[in-house]
Amino acid sequence: xxxxxxxxxxxxxxxxxxxxxxxxxxxxxxxxxxxxxxxxxxxxxxxxxxxxxxxxxxxxxxxxxxxxxxxxxxxxxxxxxxxxxxxxxxxxxxxxxxxxxxxxxxxxxxxxxxxxxxxxxxxxxxxxxxxxxxxxxxxxxxxxxxxxxxxxxxxxxxxxxxxxxxxxxxxxxxxxxxxxxxxxxxxxxxxxxxxxxxxxxxxxxxxxxxxxxxxxxxxxxxxxxxxxxxxxxxxxxxxxxxxxxxxxxxxxxxxxxxxxxxxxxxxxxxxxxxxxxxxxxxxxxxxxxxxxxxxxxxxxxxxxxxxxxxxxxxxxxxxxxxxxxxxxxxxxxxxxxxxxxxxxxxxxxxxxxxxxxxxxxxxxxxxxxxxxxxxxxxxxxxxxxxxxxxxxxxxxxxxxxxxxxxxxxxxxxxxxxxxxxxxxxxxxxxxxxxxxxxxxxxxxxxxxxxxxxxxxxxxxxxxxxxxxxxxx
Numbered sequence: 001x002x003x004x005x006x007x008x009x010x011x012x013x014x015x016x017x018x019x020x021x022x023x024x025x026x027x028x029x030x031x032x033x034x035x036x037x038x039x040x041x042x043x044x045x046x047x048x049x050x051x052x053x054x055x056x057x058x059x060x061x062x063x064x065x066x067x068x069x070x071x072x073x074x075x076x077x078x079x080x081x082x083x084x085x086x087x088x089x090x091x092x093x094x095x096x097x098x099x100x101x102x103x104x105x106x107x108x109x110x111x112x113x114x115x116x117x118x119x120x121x122x123x124x125x126x127x128x129x130x131x132x133x134x135x136x137x138x139x140x141x142x143x144x145x146x147x148x149x150x151x152x153x154x155x156x157x158x159x160x161x162x163x164x165x166x167x168x169x170x171x172x173x174x175x176x177x178x179x180x181x182x183x184x185x186x187x188x189x190x191x192x193x194x195x196x197x198x199x200x201x202x203x204x205x206x207x208x209x210x211x212x213x214x215x216x217x218x219x220x221x222x223x224x225x226x227x228x229x230x231x232x233x234x235x236x237x238x239x240x241x242x243x244x245x246x247x248x249x250x251x252x253x254x255x256x257x258x259x260x261x262x263x264x265x266x267x268x269x270x271x272x273x274x275x276x277x278x279x280x281x282x283x284x285x286x287x288x289x290x291x292x293x294x295x296x297x298x299x300x301x302x303x304x305x306x307x308x309x310x311x312x313x314x315x316x317x318x319x320x321x322x323x324x325x326x327x328x329x330x331x332x333x334x335x336x337x338x339x340x341x342x343x344x345x346x347x348x349x350x351x352x353x354x355x356x357x358x359x360x361x362x363x364x365x366x367x368x369x370x371x372x373x374x375x376x377x378x379x380x381x382x383x384x385x386x387x388x389x390x391x392x393x394x395x396x397x398x399x400x401x402x403x404x405x406x407x408x409x410x411x412x413x414x415x416x417x418x419x420x421x422x423x424x425x426x427x428x429x430x431x432x433x434x435x436x437x438x439x440x441x442x443x444x445x446x447x448x449x450x451x452x453x454x455x456x457x458x459x460x461x462x463x464x465x466x467x468x469x470x471x472x
Contacts, residue, residue, distance in 0.1 A: 024044070024045040024046075024047065025044070025045070025046050025047070026047050026049060026076065027046060027047070027048055027049065028048075028049045028051065029051070029053065030053045030054050030055055030056065033046070033048065033053055034055075034057075034059060037059055037061060037073070040061075040063050040071050041063055041071070042063075042064065042065045042066045042069040042070075042071060042097070043065070043066075043069035043070075043071070044065075044071050044072070045071075045072045045074070046071075046072065046073050046074070047074055047075070047076040048073075048074070048075050048076060048081035048083075048103065049076055049081065050075075050076070050077055050080035050081060051080075051081065051082070052082045052084060053081065053082065053083045053084065054084045055083065055084065055085045055087065055090055057087065058087055058088070058089045058090065058091070058092055059090065059091045059092070060091075060092050060094065061091060061092065061093045061094060061095060061098060061121075062094045062095050063095055064095040064096050064097060064120070065095070065096065065097030065098055065099075066097055067097060067123065069097075070097040070098060070099050070123075070125070071097065071098050071099070072098075072099045072101065073098065073099070073100050073101070073103070074099070074100070074101040074102045074103065075101070075102040075103050075104075077102075078101075078102035078128060078466060078467070078468070079102060079104055079130065079466065079467045079468045079471075080104075081102075081103055081104065082103075082104045082105075082106055083103055083104065083105050083106065083114075084106045084108050085105070085106070085107060085108065085111050085114065086107070086108040086109045086110050086111055087110065087111070087112075088110065088111075088112040088113065089112060089113040089114075089116045089139075090105060090111070090113065090114050090115070091114065091115050091116070092115075092116040092117075092118065093115065093116070093117045093118070093121040093124055093150075094118060094119050094120060094121055095120055095121055096120055096121060096122040096123050096124070097122075097123050097124070098121070098124050098125075099124075099125040099127070100115065100124075100125070100126050100127075100129065101125075101127050101128050101129065102127075102128045102129065103129045103130075104129070104130045104132070104468065105129060105130065105131045105132065105134070105137070106132050106133060107131075107132065107133040107134035107135070107137075108133070111133060111134045111135070112134065112135045112136060112139075112170055113134060113135075113136055113137065113138070113139045114131050114134050114137045114138065115137070115138050115139070116139045116140075117138070117139070117140040117150050117153060118140070118141060118142065118143045118148075118150060119142070119143050119144055119148045119149075119150065120148060120150070121150040121153070122150055122151045122152050122153070123151075123152050123153070124150065124153045124154070125153075125154045125156070126138065126153070126154065126155050126156070126158060127154070127156045127157055127158070128156075128157050128158065128465075128468070129158045129159070129468070130158065130159040130160075130161075130465075130468040131158060131159070131160045131161075131174070132159075132160075132161055132162070132163070133162050133163055133164075134162075135166055135168055135170045135171065135172050135173075136170065136171055136172065136173050136174070136176045137160055137174050137175070138155060138174070138175045138176065139176045140153065140176065140177045140178060140179075140180060140183075141178040141179060141209070141246065142178070142179050142180075142246065142248055147246070147248075149178075149179040149180045149181070149248045149250075150180050151180050151181040151182050151183075152181070152182040152183070153180065153182075153183050153184075154183075154184045154186070155175060155183070155184070155185045155186070155188065156184070156185075156186045156187055156188070157186070157187045157188065157464050157465065158188045158189075159188070159189045159465050159468045159469055159472070160174035160175070160188065160189070160190040160191070160193065160204070161189075161190075161191045161192055161225075161472060162192050162193055162194065163192070163226075163227075164227060165194040165195070165196040165202075165227065165229060165230055166194065166195060166196060166202075167195070167196030167197055168195070168196075168197065169197070171195070171200075171203075172193060172194065172195035172200075172202045172203070173193060173202065173203040173204070173205060173206065173239075174188075174190045174193050174203070174204050174205050175188075175190075175204070175205035175206070176205070176206065176239075177205075177206065177207040177208070177209075177211055177214065178208060178209035178211070178242060178246060178248070179209045179210050179211055179246075179247065179248025180207075180211055180212075180214075180248060181211070181212045181213055181248075181250070181251070182212070182213050182214075183207060183211065183213075183214045183215070184214075184215045184217070185205060185207075185214070185215065185216045185217070185219065186215070186216075186217045186218055186219070187217075187218045187219065187464055188205075188219045188220075189219075189220050189461060189464070189465060189469060190204035190205065190219065190220070190221045190222075191221070191222040191223075191225035191226070192222070192223075192224070192225045192226055192227055193223070193232065194223075194227070194229065194230045194232050195230060195231075196230055200231070201230075201231045201232065201233045201240070201277065202223075202230060202231070202232045202233070203232075203233050203234075203235075203236060203239065204219075204221045204223070204234065204235055205219075205221075205235055205236070206235070206236035206237065206238065206239035207236075207237055207238075207239075207261050207264060208236075208237070208238050208239040208240075208241065208242050208260040208261060208283070209242035209246060209247050209248055209260065210242070210247045210248035210249060210250070210251060210252045210258065210259070210260070210261075210262070211237075211248065211260070211261045211262070211264060212248075212250070212251040212261070212262040212263060212264070213262070213263050213264060214237070214261060214264040214265070215264065215265045215267070216235050216264075216265065216266045216267070216269055217265070217266075217267045217268050217269070218267075218268045218269065218432075218434050218436070218447075219235065219269045219270075220269075220270045220272075220409075220434075220457065220461070221234055221235060221269065221270070221271045221272065221274075221279075222272045222273055222409070223271075223272070223273050223274035223275075223277075223298070224273040224274070224275065225273070231276050231277055231347075232274050232276070232277060233274060233277040233278065233281055234271040234274045234277065234278060234279035234280055234281065234295070234298055235266055235269060235271065235279075235280055235281070236280070236281040236282070236283060237260065237261040237264050237266065237281075237282050237283070237285035237288050238260035238261055238281070238282060238283025238284050238285050238308075239260065239283060240283070241260060241283060241284070242260060244258070251263075257284075257305075257307065258284070258307070259284050259285065259286035259307045260283055260284040260285060260307070261284070261285045261286065261288065262286050262287055263286070263287040263288075264285065264287075264288055264289075265288065265289040265290075265291070266280055266288070266289070266290045266291075266293060267289065267290075267291045267292055267293065267430045268291075268292050268293065268430060268432070268433055268434045268447045269293045269294075269434075269447060270293070270294045270409075270411070270434060270447050270457070271293065271294070271295045271296070271298055272295075272296050272297060272298075272406070272407065272409060273296070273297045273298070273407060274297070274298035274299075275297050275298065275347070275388065275394075276299075276347035276348075277298060277299060277344075277347075278295075278298060278299045278300060278301060278302040278319070278322075278344065279293075279295030279296075279298035279299070279300060279301065279317065279319075280293060280295060280300075280301045280302075280315075281301075281302050281303075281304075282301075282302065282303035282304065282308045282310050282327065282329075283304050283305065283308070284304070284305050284307035284308055285303065285307070285308045285309075285310055286307055286308070286309055287309060287310070288308070288309075288310035288311070289310070289311050289313075289429070290310055290311070290312045290313070290315060291311070291312075291313045291314050291315065291429045291430050292313075292314045292315065292424070292428075292429065292430045292433070292439075292443065292445070292446060292447055293315045293316075293317070293446070293447055294315070294316045294317070294411065294434075294446040294447040294448070295315065295316070295317040295318060295319070296317075296318050296396070296399055296406040296407065297318060297394065297396060297406075297407055298317075298318060298319060298394070299318075299319040299320075299322075299338075299343070299344040299394060300317040300318060300319030300320045300321055300322065300336055300338060300344075300394075301315060301317060301319075301320075301321045301322070301329075302322045302324060302344065303322070303323050303324065303327035303328075303329045304324045304325045304327050305324075305325050305326065305327055306325075306326040306327065306328075308323075308327035308328065308329070309327075309328045310327075310328070310329050310330070311329075311330045311332075312329050312330065312331045312332075312334060313330075313331070313332045313333050313334065313424075313425060313429050314332070314333045314334065314424035314425055314428075314429060314430075314443055314445050314446070315334045315335075315336075315445065315446065316334075316335050316399070316420050316445045316446030316447075317334065317335070317336050317337070317338075318336075318337050318338060318394040318395060318396055318399060319336065319337070319338040319343070319344065319393075319394045319395075320336050320338040320339070320340070320341050320343075320344075321334055321336055322341040322344065324341075332425070333423065333424045333425055333443075333445060334445070335419055335420050335423060335445045335446070337394065337395040337396070337397075337398045337399060338393065338394050338395050339391060339392070339395065340392055340393075343387065343388075343392055343393045343394070346384050346387050346388060346393060347384065347388070349384075350380055350381065350384035353380050354377045354380055354381065357373050357376050357377055357380075358373065358377070398419070401414070401415060401418075402414060402415045402418035402419065402420065403418075409457045409458075410456075410457065411446075411447075411448055411455075411457065412454075412456060413450055419445075420444055420445035420446050420450075421444050421450060421451070422441075422442045422443075422444060422451070423442075423444070423445045424442060424443030424444055424445045425442070425443050426441060426442040426443065427441075427443075428440075428442075428443035428449075429443070430443070432449075433447060433448050433449040433452060433455060434447040434448050434455055434460070435448070435453075435455035435460050437449050437452035437453055437455060438452060439452065440452070
């Protein structure tokens with residue numbers, strides 16, 4: 001009997017390293033990475049050593065994890081493993097309970113998506129990564145027959161940035177969510193997402209296509225950070241709309257003109273320098289809550305179409321809160337510096353006039369000399385720029401007086417009795433602020449609860465993102 005026990009213990013001891021090896025794998029190159037991912041199972045951890053990983057093909061993740069034992073893909077040292085992809089999609093997730101952490105994704109040339117999340121990929125966590133130079137870094141939608149949509153996905157504490165304007169036939173948007181329920185997009189830094197194709201917009205992120213109970217909270221968006229130009233809109237519920245055949249109909253049912261989002265929220269977000277577009281945009285957003293956001297150098301908050309029924313409360317914005325095309329916006333406690341809703345038409349009108357003058361000058365040079373065309377275009381640009389920041393436009397002056405340097409991201413108080421202080425709801429509609437500080441008593445208007453303590457953006461970004469932000 002004792003001999004049998006010894007043999008059994010020896011066999012268990014021999015198996016332990018194998019089991020541990022199956023659960024945790026350390027990889028050093030793209031070949032090892034692809035092999036490890038193809039063999040992954042619930043509870044497995046795949047760690048990437050520091051270095052560059054050039055993917056030669058799309059990787060499909062079909063093996064499910066579980067709630068108790070997710071499958072984890074991460075860098076051994078945060079931010080030191082760089083995954084390069086020049087293909088349409090780097091990694092496509094089909095299965096639930098995956099965690100993707102601490103990686104640096106680079107789109108080389110034709111990189112469209114870093115992550116494409118589809119079908120049964122519920123409860124996926126994407127946290128602490130950097131996504132650089134993709135058209136649409138994270139894409140999510142339904143697939144299959146019947147169409148199945150991923151639910152309860154978390155996109156948290158990531159960095160999204162493009163080094164240049166992307167001129168492409170594909171949408172240019174950092175986070176592109178079509179359908180799904182219970183998505184949370186929190187504490188991300190998103191900058192310089194711009195589309196160069198005429199007539200199209202770049203966007204930091206949207207949830208549309210019948211998306212339900214989506215939350216955008218505590219994100220920092222800088223539309224124009226290190227490069228400028230083109231039409232750059234802020235965060236959106238509804239985006240630019242969705243084709244009927246790809247809608248998630250679980251919450252919206254069989255409708256002709258359908259809501260793009262249902263019961264979703266945008267709270268505690270800071271949106272800076274989207275000079276030609278609204279900072280927050282609601283397109284057929286049913287039951288939306290837009291609360292305690294700060295928008296500077298953008299045309300405030302816009303809701304469009306009868307399907308939009310939203311509560312807009314305690315936001316600090318340049319421009320106005322504008323209900324267009326029969327949208328219904330219930331507003332309370334907002335501090336908006338603009339006076340005229342229709343001032344938001346100025347950038348589009350300017351672009352149209354400049355384009356027409358250039359067109360006619362090329363076709364009829366004897367009628368419109370080039371010198372006159374240039375002078376006229378310059379006069380139109382100057383007038384539009386003046387209107388943009390004047391009493392007729394966004395009107396930056398009040399926020400520039402209350403805050404130290406809002407255009408540069410310094411939202412610390414410069415005026416001790418600034419109007420946003422204590423001007424919001426009591427009790428607060430949102431329990432925390434951009435830095436996670438509690439809101440108590442009467443809320444301050446905007447994303448920061450100044451009475452709760454110091455919330456300085458550079459310090460908060462360093463805490464959230466570390467080297468993935470600091471070495472940009």
